[in-house]
Amino acid sequence: MNFRYQYSSRPELVDDHPNETACTPDHTVLSAVRTWLRPTCESVRGSRHWHDILSDAGLRKEGIEHFDLLMRSLMRASxxxxxxxxxxxxxxGKDEAVILQAIALLQKTHSGAALRMLNEWLPAPSASGVLKLLRWFAIDLLDAGVELDVQARRVTYMH
Known part of the structure; x- marks a missing residue:
């Protein structure tokens, strides 16, 4: 199966603007996701915890709990x-791009588009539950002043 071809026509996942700025909202969420999944990395100095990344971004306790619940659900649902x-x-990664785009869409109240993205990734019974958790987290991010832009994102695929 050619994964590049399958997703190349999906403009919401491909772009010409790599995420280069370390202080962007996308980078904050991406750092939390990656740190949650892989808490240790030999190449990254410091031992920041995903909890600290979100707390430093202004999320309250409930938002941090919603993120943890979301990540646990994604691990089970995929x-x-x-x-x-x-x-x-x-x-x-493709799933990282979907998470970022779904959060951005939900922050703009485009639930249908976010659900369509999740339905392409997750089994149907779990997509609506993950959407609910993503919506909670998206709102928590907005409450903290962290707003993601709906944009195309350059992705690389596992081979």
Whole structure:
């Protein structure tokens, strides 16, 4: 199966603007996701915890709990290993791009588009539950002043 071809026509996942700025909302969420999944990385100095990343971004206790619940749900719901990168990687994995885009869509109240993205990734019975958790986390991010942009994102695929 050619994964590049399957997703190349999906403009919401491909772009020409890599995430280079370390202080962007996308980078904050991406760092929390990657640190949650892989708490240790030989290439990354310091031992920041995902909890600290979100707390420093302004999320309250409930938002941090929603994030943890979301990540635990994704780990259970996905029928394959999550396509996520190490903390030191510069490229986005497909699942990372979907998470970022779904949060951005939910922050703009585009639930249908977010659900369609999740339905392509997760088994149907779990997609709506994950959408609910993503919505809670998206709102928590907005409450903290962290707003993601709906944009195309360059992704790399596992081979």
């Amino acid at each position: 029928y394959r290993p999550l396509d996520m990168r190490c903390r030191c990687a510069t490229e986005l």
